[in-house]
Amino acid sequence: MVRAERKYVDLMRQTTSGFWANWDPEDPITVGSYGRFDLDTTRFTVLGNIYDPEFQVLLDAVDGRFTMSDHPPELDPVEQDKIFTSTGARKQPFDPGVDAKKENFNKASFKMNFKFHPGKRSAVLVVHKPRLYHVPLNKVLDVLYRIPELKGLYIVPSVYKCRAWSIYLSSKLDEIVSVALLPSKVGFDLEWWSNSDSDFLRQGTDEDSFVSPLFAAKQKLPLIRRYMRDMPTPDPEPGDKFWIDGYPGWEPLDEDGYDDPIWDGDYEPAVARVWRRTMCKSTTRW
Numbered sequence: 001m002v003r004a005e006r007k008y009v010d011l012m013r014q015t016t017s018g019f020w021a022n023w024d025p026e027d028p029i030t031v032g033s034y035g036r037f038d039l040d041t042t043r044f045t046v047l048g049n050i051y052d053p054e055f056q057v058l059l060d061a062v063d064g065r066f067t068m069s070d071h072p073p074e075l076d077p078v079e080q081d082k083i084f085t086s087t088g089a090r091k092q093p094f095d096p097g098v099d100a101k102k103e104n105f106n107k108a109s110f111k112m113n114f115k116f117h118p119g120k121r122s123a124v125l126v127v128h129k130p131r132l133y134h135v136p137l138n139k140v141l142d143v144l145y146r147i148p149e150l151k152g153l154y155i156v157p158s159v160y161k162c163r164a165w166s167i168y169l170s171s172k173l174d175e176i177v178s179v180a181l182l183p184s185k186v187g188f189d190l191e192w193w194s195n196s197d198s199d200f201l202r203q204g205t206d207e208d209s210f211v212s213p214l215f216a217a218k219q220k221l222p223l224i225r226r227y228m229r230d231m232p233t234p235d236p237e238p239g240d241k242f243w244i245d246g247y248p249g250w251e252p253l254d255e256d257g258y259d260d261p262i263w264d265g266d267y268e269p270a271v272a273r274v275w276r277r278t279m280c281k282s283t284t285r286w
Contacts, residue, residue, distance in 0.1 A: 088122035134158035
């Protein structure tokens with residue numbers, strides 16, 4: 001299929017609750033990054049980071065008392081394994097079939113089957129030992145809101161790092177895919193096993209947990225309108241609620257990765273088109 005990365009990101013967006021999926025977790029996105037989404041590939045293009053020394057100059061212009069180095073990112077405790085499945089994919093008990101004789105699955109850190117319905121593209125993401133890495137809550141984003149250079153950009157306030165990850169984008173066939181995370185035959189690392197050799201099966205491990213399969217990306221909430229022409233625009237109240245998920249502006253793809261004709265401009269409802277263009281006018285090509 002074409003544009004597999006964009007299809008995967010859209011499918012995962014249905015189930016990841018405010019987080020964006022990263023098709024290449026080994027190319028990590030760091031906390032504090034800001035930039036734009038590429039509307040064709042859906043990749044996040046990083047333009048800078050709020051923890052860069054150069055960014056402090058912009059911060060000093062709006063609040064000379066706030067220093068980013070005093071508010072470093074925080075790392076939460078390890079969470080239980082996370083499993084995300086889009087519509088058309090269903091979890092099942094692990095059963096590798098005849099291949100069970102070749103591997104010692106009793107020592108697996110993770111093992112599960114996934115059944116995919118025919119005729120529909122579906123996706124699965126497994127995150128082993130995830131940890132949320134984020135900017136301090138209710139301390140940073142309210143100050144950053146006042147920086148004009150961030151208008152129209154997305155900021156990454158949190159990412160999920162993990163010990164291991166597995167991605168699968170289905171082939172539209174009636175299939176069952178088995179995955180297991182096993183001790184490595186060499187050294188003390190982990191390695192993935194699967195009964196699938198699909199080009200759209202992507203897996204990896206990282207002893208240092210630097211990889212990032214999920215990240216949040218927030219945009220500024222539009223400012224409150226002034227009551228009178230000469231009144232200054234009011235600052236937002238303290239807190240993180242003045243940053244929203246937003247929507248980058250690309251249109252859905254069909255099951256084979258091509259532009260879905262139902263989203264052609266002639267068919268898109270006018271209200272939906274106005275909302276989409278308003279929310280992402282600074283990051284799209286209208």
